[in-house]
Amino acid sequence: MSYRGGMDFAMTAKGADYHKRLTEFMVEHVFPAEKSYDEHRAAAGPNDFTVPPVVEELKKLARGQGLWNLFLPSESGLTNLEYASLAELTGWSTEIAPEAINCAAPDTGNMETLHLFATEEQRKQWLEPLLAGEIRSAFSMTEPAVASSDARNIQTAIVRDGDDYIINGHKWWTSGANDPRCKILIVMGRTNPGAASHQQQSMILVPTDTPGVNIKRSTSVFGWQDQHGHAEIIYDNVRVPASNLLAEEGMGFAIAQARLGPGRIHHCMRAIGVAERALALMVDRVQTRIAFGKPLAEQGMVQNAIALSRNEIDQARLLCEKAAWTIDQLGNKEARDLVAQIKTVAPQMSCNVIDRAIQVHGAAGVSDDTVLARMYGWQRAMRIFDGPDEVHIRATARAELGRDKSAFAAAVTGA
Structure with missing residues (x-):
């Protein structure tokens, strides 16, 4: 759709206030923290996915200054346009700043998903601690055996068994799952193989400590290991309650x-x-x-x-x-x-x-x-x-x- 006139990208007073405060936070706290962050990562080695302590310190500072959950309009009251200039600021220090203000992927997408589709019980159990920055999460969709750019290809099986679902499949690039703070996985898989192509997939919540969740390794990006990891995961007869399903069967796509x-x-x-x-x-x-x-x-x-x-x-x-x-x-x-x-x-x-x-x-x-x-x-x-x-x-x-x-x-x- 094309628009001729009527668009206004000018920064609002509210957006300008957040921009000023976030700019000061970046200059005074985030950029100086990069050295400590890098030193901790270097000393820990590529296979240690514990968060450098300076990140948790920054999170406390940011939350105290009201620079928290800015990505979610229902929490911050910011529009997407107002948030755009703020997200740009965090891009100057992508390994630290987004998480420092609780606006880091994949948690942002997962929080958005839970906000839109979770039950009250699911929100209380998982969304609230994510919004508080107490835990982290991961989104488990991509598979090594299929072209996951077309989500209809996903082969992981999610099969109903009484009051439970049983999950079997092989995922990778489940970003964030190697971080020991990651407590919940949103898993996409096939529940209805006989349905129309866009209605075969569902999403389900899987706690990381569920038996059968086998996190094998983290895949590097150009030789660099992300602090949170990009996990390869085998789901081997993973059993979770049917109440862990997000929305309804067939809504995964x-x-x-x-x-x-x-x-x-x-x-x-x-x-x-x-x-x-x-x-x-x-x-x-x-x-x-x-x-x-x-x-x-x-x-x-x-x-x-x-x-x-x-x-x-x-x-x-x-x-x-x-x-x-x-x-x-x-x-x-x-x-x-x-x-x-x-x-x-x-x-x-x-x-x-x-x-x-x-x-x-x-x-x-x-x-x-x-x-x-x-x-x-x-x-x-x-x-x-x-x-x-x-x-x-x-x-x-x-x-x-x-x-x-x-x-x-x-x-x-x-x-």
């Missing part, structure tokens, strides 16, 4: 779409902040590095890289704001084409900017002496998770092909 919509745009908001940090590092580097008798900043190719990066960041931000505004005004369904667009644009933009920053840093850029390599790895992965680029590009093309011709289009095409 619909729940997935409701869950992934906000999650996709949140990732894109943060990607803009990631790119801004990369550009800041690039600008600083080229002003202090001398090559061929003058600063890199005076080299035409370097100036071109900086200008392209600024253009791409600002373009992506405007598209992201348009998508967020549309969600606020018309709902997720009306915004889905815009979300597909920004989910393709933002990660690619961020990869472009980080790649240029790596280039001007030379050998340092591909090492762990800078944050750029880690930043690039995650942004490159984002072109795959929550739907690969190709799926979103196909959705954008189909929307364009199915759009009614405007009067101008009809005039120039003779239709």
Whole structure:
């Protein structure tokens, strides 16, 4: 859907207040905490998924300052557009800031899911401690044996057995499940194999300590292990009460779409902040590095890289704001084409900017002496998770092909 006029992306007074306070929190507390965070991770080693203590300290500070659960309108009172600029700020420090304010994936998507579809009992048991930042969670959908970009392919079996369900399947990329604070898994599997393709899947709540939940390993991203892990899990005759089902049998695909919509745009908001940090590092580097008798900043190719990066960041931000505004005004369904667009644009933009920053840093850029390599790895992965680029590009093309011709289009095409 195309809009001509009426859109207002100006920051509200409430949004400006949160932006000011979150900016101060980032500068005063988050950025200084990065050194302690990295030192703890290095000392602990890649197979230790316990949280660095500084993160819990930041969570207490953030909650005390009212910088908490900003992603969820029902909790914060913020619109998606107001939250967009705040999520961008956290993108400057993606390993720490989102969790510090309890706005980190996959918990955000899981909290959104529980908020929308859980029973009162399920909310009390799982949503309330998640909103309080007392536990963490994971979303278990992707499987190694099928193309999980089409959720209808999911093969994990969820079979009713009296008052229980029995779950058998093999999952991976269950992000967050290696963290010892992860207490609940939202598992997607097949309950109704004979139903229509979009009604075969369901979602069910599985506590991580349930017998038969075998967390095998964490898969690395470009050799880097995330602190929370990306778990490979075998579900071997896992038995949970039927009351753990989310909503009704056959609603798994619909729940997935409701869950992934906000999650996709949140990732894109943060990607803009990631790119801004990369550009800041690039600008600083080229002003202090001398090559061929003058600063890199005076080299035409370097100036071109900086200008392209600024253009791409600002373009992506405007598209992201348009998508967020549309969600606020018309709902997720009306915004889905815009979300597909920004989910393709933002990660690619961020990869472009980080790649240029790596280039001007030379050998340092591909090492762990800078944050750029880690930043690039995650942004490159984002072109795959929550739907690969190709799926979103196909959705954008189909929307364009199915759009009614405007009067101008009809005039120039003779239709």
